[in-house]
Amino acid sequence: MATIRQPVARLLSAVAGSGSTTSASAANDCLETMARIIPGIFKHSRCRNHVYPHSDVRRYPVPDESVFWTQTYSDYQPPFHESPVLQGKEWADPDIDNSTFKPKWNELDGKVNRVSFIGAYEIRDSCPLNPFGRTGIRGRGVLGRWGPNHAADPVVTRWKVDEAGEPIVHPASGKRVLQMCAIERKDCGEWAIPGGMVDPGEKVSATLRREFLEETMDNDAGEMAAEVEQFFAAGTDIYRGYVDDPRNTDCAWMETVAVSFHDESGSVVGRFPLHAGDDAAKVRWMDVGEEVKLYASHSNIVKRVVDMLEAHW
Numbered sequence: 001m002a003t004i005r006q007p008v009a010r011l012l013s014a015v016a017g018s019g020s021t022t023s024a025s026a027a028n029d030c031l032e033t034m035a036r037i038i039p040g041i042f043k044h045s046r047c048r049n050h051v052y053p054h055s056d057v058r059r060y061p062v063p064d065e066s067v068f069w070t071q072t073y074s075d076y077q078p079p080f081h082e083s084p085v086l087q088g089k090e091w092a093d094p095d096i097d098n099s100t101f102k103p104k105w106n107e108l109d110g111k112v113n114r115v116s117f118i119g120a121y122e123i124r125d126s127c128p129l130n131p132f133g134r135t136g137i138r139g140r141g142v143l144g145r146w147g148p149n150h151a152a153d154p155v156v157t158r159w160k161v162d163e164a165g166e167p168i169v170h171p172a173s174g175k176r177v178l179q180m181c182a183i184e185r186k187d188c189g190e191w192a193i194p195g196g197m198v199d200p201g202e203k204v205s206a207t208l209r210r211e212f213l214e215e216t217m218d219n220d221a222g223e224m225a226a227e228v229e230q231f232f233a234a235g236t237d238i239y240r241g242y243v244d245d246p247r248n249t250d251c252a253w254m255e256t257v258a259v260s261f262h263d264e265s266g267s268v269v270g271r272f273p274l275h276a277g278d279d280a281a282k283v284r285w286m287d288v289g290e291e292v293k294l295y296a297s298h299s300n301i302v303k304r305v306v307d308m309l310e311a312h313w
Contacts, residue, residue, distance in 0.1 A: 039118060039131040043067045046296060047135045047248035053188065057081045059136025067133040069122075076134065078250060083142040091197070092144035096127055096251075105147065111201035116148045117241045117255050127251040132242055135249050143252040144197070152207035153195030153258040153298070155238060155305050156181040158270035160287060170289075170312035177287055178311035180302060181274065183215050184282040185295060188246075191286065192295035193302070195256065204257050208232060212269075215283065231268045235259035238304045245296045258301045262309060289313060 048062045057079055066073040086092040094101040103109055105128060106120045122129040127138070128147035143149045160168045160177040167176045183194045196211035198204055209232040238258040245254040263270035274283045286292065288306055290313050293299065306313045 039133075040068055040070065042132060042242075042244075044132050044135070044242075044244040044248065046244045046246045047253075049136060050246065052081055052137055052141055053246050054083065054142055055081060057137065062134045062136045069129065069133055073134065078134070078136050078138045080139045081137055081141055081249075082139040085142060086140065086144060089144065091199075093140075093146050096146060103146065112145070113150055113198070113200075114145070114147050121147060130248065130250050130253050132244075132253070137249045138251055139249055140252040141247050141249045143247055143249070143254070146252055148255045149252060150198045151195050151243070151254060151256040152198050152204045152211065153193040153256050153301060154208040154212045154232070154235070154261055155193055155258060155302060156212060156261045156263070156269055157288070157305060157309070158263045158266045158285065160285075161266065173312045175310060175312040177289075178306060178309060179285040180288050180305075181212070181269070182284060182286040182294070186281045188295065189281070190295040191293070193258070193298045194283070195258075198257075204259075205232065205235075208235065208259055208261075227268050231263070232261060235261045236308070238308070239301050243297050254296070256301075258304075260305045260308065262305075 043064055044067070047059075048067070049059055051058050060076065060078040062073075062076075065071065066076070082095075093103070103112075103114060105114055105123055106116070107114055116131065118131045121131045140146060157178050157180045160179045162168055169175065170177050181194060182191045184190070185192050194212055194215040196207065196214070198207045209228070212232070213228070236259065238260050240257050241255060243254040243256050248254060261269075274285070288302060288311065292302075294302065303313065305311075
């Protein structure tokens, strides 16, 4: 990690010295982002050393020093696990040993996107290899695709206001308090961004809008449908890459496109009554801050929105 941090830090210092307003915080954020998108640097943790979600299958222990494939781990014997829910589903690949299954790895395979944001991934023993290393389990678990499983996460935000409609400023930071639309996931009970999987052939922009409506408004925008359509046509890309997701395996992993949609005036989606639907148990406008714990890598994604909008954290 140090070998990467040093040259990047020097580069950022040079930029700052040339008149840029690059801050120490921005430099650290840049380094953190690099760590999360460069294999061989970032060590995932949420997909190691636990019982696999929705099962009683325990992952094979993977210590920090044995995460990367370049590191020898001669005793590594991960169990193979695939959830029965995958059988016969249109959104799931066939078994890897199915003679009719001939995927085009690292390519657009018909309408199925098998390209990773990380770059070309290795194929070993006919299976894609998680570019961020060992997870303690083989197979797909509950994920539908071998290799990258693409999701889209709309980070929908508004400013927290008082009864008079004035923005509320946090006393500690002196910055405005941001609120995000958050859902409580039915599968694990954790709060999360209302995202979901990108369907084959679907544009990410359509996924973002669809998932927000499904999980927070029960698919009903009512008379505001046109305004909602316009709102979701103008987002800001926040992150594209690997997600440290508890469902990841050695052969299948989550990647996402996270896009910020900020309702500055609170007059569009910011004033909607929210209704949980689809995979959400609950939905609410949640104050954003350092103390908020979210599913998988969602806190890191939200922090990038906070920095962009110069909000309280």
